[in-house]
Amino acid sequence: VFSFFKSLTSGTTINSEALAPVLEQMRLHLCEKNVAQDIAQKLVESVGASLQGQTKSSFTRIATIVRDTLTKTLTSLLTPNRRVDILRDVIAAKAQKEPYSICFCGVNGVGKSTNLAKITYWLLQNDMRVLIAACDTFRAGAVEQLRTHRNKLSALHEGSDRVVLYEKGYGKDPAAIAHDAIAFAREQGFDVVLIDTAGRMQDNEPLMRALTKLIAMNTPNLVLFVGEALVGNEAVDQLVKFNKALQDFSHQDHPRTIDGIVLTKFDTIDDKVPVDDTRANLSLLPFISLLPFLPSSYPLVFSCCGPDFLFSRVFSLLSFQVGAAISMTYTTGQPIVFVGTGQSYHDLKKLNVQAVVSALMSA
């Protein structure tokens, strides 16, 4: 009886010839889901390498095994290994009489200012006092955009001094404004300072140096990279270069780099599938095995835990082309802290890992 089972389960060895066409199919599938071309390539290669030479029962199809392995890989890729509670950290900073500062950066037009406004809303809902620092002193209308949001948010929340705009108009040095804003917040007892910066292209050295200066000089508690879900192969290049600039152009021993990602415009990418979201879904799977390609130098994984506001909201709309999420986390190993799903203050969600993976794997 034993040998009978053995022969059944031992089955055949998986060889590269049998794997190749299945992996190629998977690769194209990922590309179609907007995963960057080279990352799709690396993902299927790592799946191939882990399966090569393994034995499979003769009942299971190679395609099924590849699918399962890829699903696991994607899940662990998107799953934070440690949760950091922004609200808890704000309270900890408060005990030190220090305002907690968050800097938003990214390329042009991705949604930095809008999602800064959404995060302000979320903080106000949690009884925080927020100072918005208008450090985009370049783009036309940037200051008025923040002022409009501030006024709207203030009207929504009692006590007009709970959210204040710190601005010095256009043309001034953003690093200096951020510095003064933080000092002002300390003086006036604000809990959080949100620093808006101008959009910039990752290859624009003078602008990348200016951003590094702002971050090095003010060492914000959290540096968030804002990227849009619409982006294709550029996602990787943007993140790598922002992170690298923050390292290279800073003259510090331990430069501040990107701590997390805000992925915006999730609502603009293709067909939506209703996803049933519950608290249980959000309790993320343990980070089983750090994939070999995840840089271990980025251990910090954040999530905006705690607030019922976020958790109770059903992340009900998910897109089919969620590949940018993979490209971005793959690149830096950084977690997606928030997901922007629209243009109103409520449209800020937590990434639902299982939903994203199933959207990625769906036909």
Place this chain on the structure above:
Amino acid sequence: MVLGDLGRRITGALRNMANATVIDEEVLGSLLNEISVALLESDVNVKLVAKLKKNIKSVIDFDEMAAGLNKRRIIQRAVFQELCSLIDPGKPIWQPTKGKSNVIMFVGLQGSGKTTTCTKLAHLYQSKGFKTSLVCADTFRAGAFDQLKQNATKARIPFYGSYTEADPVVIAAEGVERFKKEQFDIIIVDTSGRHKQEDSLFEEMLQVSNVTKPDNVIFVMDASIGQACEAQARAFSDKVPVGSVIVTKLDSHAKGGGALSAVAATGSAIAYLGTGEHLTDLEPFETKAFVSKLLGMGDIQGLISK
């Protein structure tokens, strides 16, 4: 220019083929694979890439090809013809008519660069001697009117907008009427960013289009856009008659392949490229010139002009 990277990759692949001693199906296969990877890395739509590959394969029949025939030339020609048809919609680029008011409406996804590009284009027309104006029909985005106002003021272009009127259709109609009365040659209407998933936003776009009766609708897209581009571009042009495409942010690292997919989806030619945040960072795009630049090598140019 960034799209040029793609051209280099493709000509490189063709050159590799030229170095092969025998041209057989295997050589063709690896050439097509190299080209496909280059296109996918540039964000060209996956389905378009597959189609291109299939079309090229279908015109090349190794069994029927006479031994004496130059297989290389046939393959090269097939590759280039497919690339050309990808980029060139075969439709001339819209030009304003002298002696009347030309209304141009800008549409596109959120943050693609419409407002910035509106002023750039207005500035370009103004420098060519057209009497040019701007209308801000974006009442949604915080600070939108301030943005257009500050840009227009800097470029010394008359503008129309409102801080109090909430209906973009009303503003668009009033603005266009005013500037038509004042006999402006060019009236550019900026609109809010929108996406196909939200019907009400698309309906609003249609209404703005209905009241302004644009002579040209320009679809503005960001060079870094990925696979979502094709579906969005198609949806925009299904709703309003998109006449030209402007690809912005080409000063980035982006290869702009999404743009090629947008051309295929809308059937409209790329008219300009945005290459920076400043007023003058706008370059005209000539499909024919671009294709020949993409091809690079003289002997190949001869192939496509046939």
